[in-house]
Amino acid sequence: MKNFTSVKDVKDPMLLIREALEFKKDPYLQNHLGKNKTLGLLFLNPSLRTRLSSQKAGQLLGMNVMVMNMDKEGWALEYADGAVMNGNKTEHIKDAAMVLSTYFDVIGIRCFPTLTDRDADYSEHVLNQLIKYSTVPVISLESATLHPLQSLADSISIFETATKHELVGESKQKIKVVLTWAPHVKALPQAVANSFSEWMQRLDTIDFTITHPEGYDLAPQFSKGVKIEHDQQKALQGADFVYVKNWSAYCPYGQMPAVKEDWLLSKKKMEVTNNAHIMHCLPVRRNVELPDELLDSKRSLIALQAENRLYACAVVLEKILEAAAG
Amino acid sequence: MKNFTSVKDVKDPMLLIREALEFKKDPYLQNHLGKNKTLGLLFLNPSLRTRLSSQKAGQLLGMNVMVMNMDKEGWALEYADGAVMNGNKTEHIKDAAMVLSTYFDVIGIRCFPTLTDRDADYSEHVLNQLIKYSTVPVISLESATLHPLQSLADSISIFETATKHELVGESKQKIKVVLTWAPHVKALPQAVANSFSEWMQRLDTIDFTITHPEGYDLAPQFSKGVKIEHDQQKALQGADFVYVKNWSAYCPYGQMPAVKEDWLLSKKKMEVTNNAHIMHCLPVRRNVELPDELLDSKRSLIALQAENRLYACAVVLEKILEAAAG
Amino acid sequence: MKNFTSVKDVKDPMLLIREALEFKKDPYLQNHLGKNKTLGLLFLNPSLRTRLSSQKAGQLLGMNVMVMNMDKEGWALEYADGAVMNGNKTEHIKDAAMVLSTYFDVIGIRCFPTLTDRDADYSEHVLNQLIKYSTVPVISLESATLHPLQSLADSISIFETATKHELVGESKQKIKVVLTWAPHVKALPQAVANSFSEWMQRLDTIDFTITHPEGYDLAPQFSKGVKIEHDQQKALQGADFVYVKNWSAYCPYGQMPAVKEDWLLSKKKMEVTNNAHIMHCLPVRRNVELPDELLDSKRSLIALQAENRLYACAVVLEKILEAAAG
Numbered sequence A, B, C: 001m002k003n004f005t006s007v008k009d010v011k012d013p014m015l016l017i018r019e020a021l022e023f024k025k026d027p028y029l030q031n032h033l034g035k036n037k038t039l040g041l042l043f044l045n046p047s048l049r050t051r052l053s054s055q056k057a058g059q060l061l062g063m064n065v066m067v068m069n070m071d072k073e074g075w076a077l078e079y080a081d082g083a084v085m086n087g088n089k090t091e092h093i094k095d096a097a098m099v100l101s102t103y104f105d106v107i108g109i110r111c112f113p114t115l116t117d118r119d120a121d122y123s124e125h126v127l128n129q130l131i132k133y134s135t136v137p138v139i140s141l142e143s144a145t146l147h148p149l150q151s152l153a154d155s156i157s158i159f160e161t162a163t164k165h166e167l168v169g170e171s172k173q174k175i176k177v178v179l180t181w182a183p184h185v186k187a188l189p190q191a192v193a194n195s196f197s198e199w200m201q202r203l204d205t206i207d208f209t210i211t212h213p214e215g216y217d218l219a220p221q222f223s224k225g226v227k228i229e230h231d232q233q234k235a236l237q238g239a240d241f242v243y244v245k246n247w248s249a250y251c252p253y254g255q256m257p258a259v260k261e262d263w264l265l266s267k268k269k270m271e272v273t274n275n276a277h278i279m280h281c282l283p284v285r286r287n288v289e290l291p292d293e294l295l296d297s298k299r300s301l302i303a304l305q306a307e308n309r310l311y312a313c314a315v316v317l318e319k320i321l322e323a324a325a326g
Helices: A013-025 A048-058 A095-103 A117-123 A125-133 A148-164 A191-201 A232-236 A302-324 B013-025 B049-060 B095-101 B118-122 B125-133 B148-164 B191-201 B232-236 B302-325 C015-025 C048-060 C093-101 C120-123 C125-133 C148-164 C189-199 C233-236 C302-322
Strands: A038-043 A064-069 A106-110 A138-140 A176-183 A206-211 A241-245 A277-278 B040-042 B065-069 B104-110 B138-140 B175-181 B207-211 B228-230 B243-244 B277-279 C039-042 C064-069 C106-110 C138-140 C175-181 C208-212 C241-245 C277-279
Touching: A013 C148, A038 A048, A038 A095, A038 A241, A038 C048, A048 A064, A048 A148, A048 B040, A048 B095, A048 C120, A048 C138, A048 C148, A095 A125, A095 A176, A095 A191, A095 C048, A095 C277, A095 C302, A106 A125, A106 A302, A117 A241, A125 A138, A125 C277, A138 A148, A138 A302, A138 B104, A138 C125, A148 A302, A148 B148, A176 A191, A191 A206, A191 A241, A232 C189, A277 A302, A302 B095, B013 B302, B040 B095, B049 B065, B049 B302, B049 C039, B049 C064, B049 C093, B095 B125, B095 C093, B104 B125, B104 B302, B125 B138, B138 B148, B138 B302, B148 B243, B148 B277, B148 B302, B175 B191, B175 C048, B191 B243, B191 C175, B207 B232, B207 C233, B228 B232, B243 C175, B243 C189, B277 B302, B302 C093, C015 C148, C015 C302, C039 C048, C039 C093, C048 C064, C048 C120, C048 C148, C064 C120, C093 C125, C106 C125, C106 C175, C106 C302, C125 C138, C138 C148, C138 C302, C148 C175, C148 C189, C148 C277, C148 C302, C175 C189, C175 C233, C277 C302
Parallel strands: A038 A064, A038 A106, A106 A138, A176 A206, A176 A241, A241 A277, B040 B065, B040 B104, B104 B138, B175 B207, B175 B243, B207 B228, B243 B277, C039 C064, C039 C106, C106 C138, C175 C208, C175 C241, C241 C277
Antiparallel strands: none
């Protein structure tokens, strides 16, 4: 693996999930791999889970880890090639990427979307300029359109849980996973939903459905071919896993069209599922996106998902370090 | 020791002080104890000494240490159970604590009081919600009402100095320690004073007095049974150690009632003491709280107190790691 | 070496450059030197290269490294001795330096000039107060008037390149190095230019010229005895290395007097040089200070300079640790 920015960078997602679960059994076993290697984590936006899990994942592998909150400790970067830099941007990504490649063996970057310029966001302008000018592997810690480490952690959590509850096996049916839109008080990126959709489609044993209000279609490149059901109750029928997440509209971009129906889940609404496990990537607005009664229930996987962020990042770093070592 | 948030968490404070002084003799001796353990330091407020001494204490024990400035790198947390999170709080402490417990083996947290909501502050709402939802040990790096690592460092400094100057021993009288209020330009928490009072009362060889202007009584639960003397000169008579600290009023809460007398100490005023040692936890407003002539004198213990912050935190981490190891 | 704040702290700059190039051959060879030693990096101003290269240099030597963004994580410091601290300064440098000396074995500090108070800046008030009150070695990570780690990295880059291109040797002429002023959109410190001038004058094999518009003379103590040429084209004739940098005026201090001529370099203007290598310390305002065609050309040394920041800092730490070990 050279870079990790999408499921497209992964040859065999199911194998990677299994390797992550192996890693989890003995987290410090590969501690020699990162000796005298440096992981640089670059944040253009705030982060809790991602920062801490990536920092610790680097330490599991024995790497030195440096965190740079570029927005607070550094300065504004210019991303446009050929720009005459007479404004408020202090350094070009071309030069910053060169410098970071000099000091780091692997770069992780978090760069949120503008939610106002769809073309820039969906071209992954910031992430791709960093990759273009870096000479070392780049890991996305959530980009404008995708959050692949989250989706890998989610996938690990689904298979770990399905195995424990004997939902998988030769004679079993596919696992039914439903991604449902949820209400929120402000416009959020589409990255988690896009990314989850991309990963679910690559896993053979998953039967995947998305449910969302009219007007909240995901970008075609991430939702094409997926079952879409606008009636939440219908979608939930027989579900084994229900992934709950808000996102803003793709069109009109970054907006929050009014929704008439009540999309907030409840225990009552979950009765049509196959006693489904509840998932959310966190942070969650309790009792806005999901009620306490579900988040705190025995079927909630939010703690497992947070834990598996660690092994998602660790297994990706392992693959990258192994590839770099030749 | 499970958590460390007050002297109440310590069975034998004098023994802990002695163990800290043992630790100081060979600071890297216990370097194996923290191998593959992670200390997470969470700051909701600014910090210099506490951050650096805790970070280094973790390293003395061989731990990986991660610092998270939640107010700057993260987002606002919700502390109320059952809240409908449709305001500006991004994540519930319940979920943050669960996540931190997943990545960290020990959590340190600094959370200052509001100084406006006495009930919330004195119930230690923030600290206690973190402890309630954490599954790993929690160390207070100063909470709304107490600063136990500071008081432990102060106690270590008193006994280290008293031993050096032969103020302790079987045939000796008790050591007279006076906590005196000092002027300041803004309203400060009561935590250092509350905490110091709590620790002094637990040490048998200490004869403890508090002196402060009318209107600056500390909360009853921390000052009950302590000698209070409103005449600063009377209080200072025969003192071996004088601890200088400003605090705002407990009632009216967080206010600074006008003080007519001059409470700023001086060499002259110190003449009634037993050539007392001067203490302050820092940061100190020079020539407002304490004059240069005392801070820079040979009787000043401020450097020793700062140094002992290291061993206070290290010995607490040692006890917690030992307890966790069973 | 006790402190490192200027070329004046270095007995034999050429030897230090050679030792840095030795270090570069096997960067982790001296990894034992810093065992159980702590490097504290204190930033009063933003930083990218300096922070990351210093942090990594400490790790190359096996040190524990702590970064403190004093302006964001801490509070405002008072620098005036004897001050009555009743304003907005929370802690005196005297006390902060004492505390930092307690927790750190070596202190690095970045403290930019005010650009309004020339006397304070050129007396290096902030840096010198830290040194005065520290009991451990202090490294300048760029002070009000100098940037010695940058200049050391620049010097290393010049000799590494000159050796590779066989520009040095017994029978060779001196290497011609030209420092040229460049346009910028805002007033910048004079530190990089002052410092570069100071280092170039200490190297025997260098023939050094400064070219700048009228009104942009550097402070006499850093430029005295150096060839000054106001005609950029004349200055560039036969140059082997061209260092490009903006600085604001020394008199009127911190101002940007209007410049009529065009000082932006180009490939065309570089034709009079000896196919010179182009240097810049970064961050660079592309197409304002230097055009893309030069920054991205094969003669650009900006990547090498950034890389050598690492070995500049590492060799300085090595000398300081060796001296401290006796």
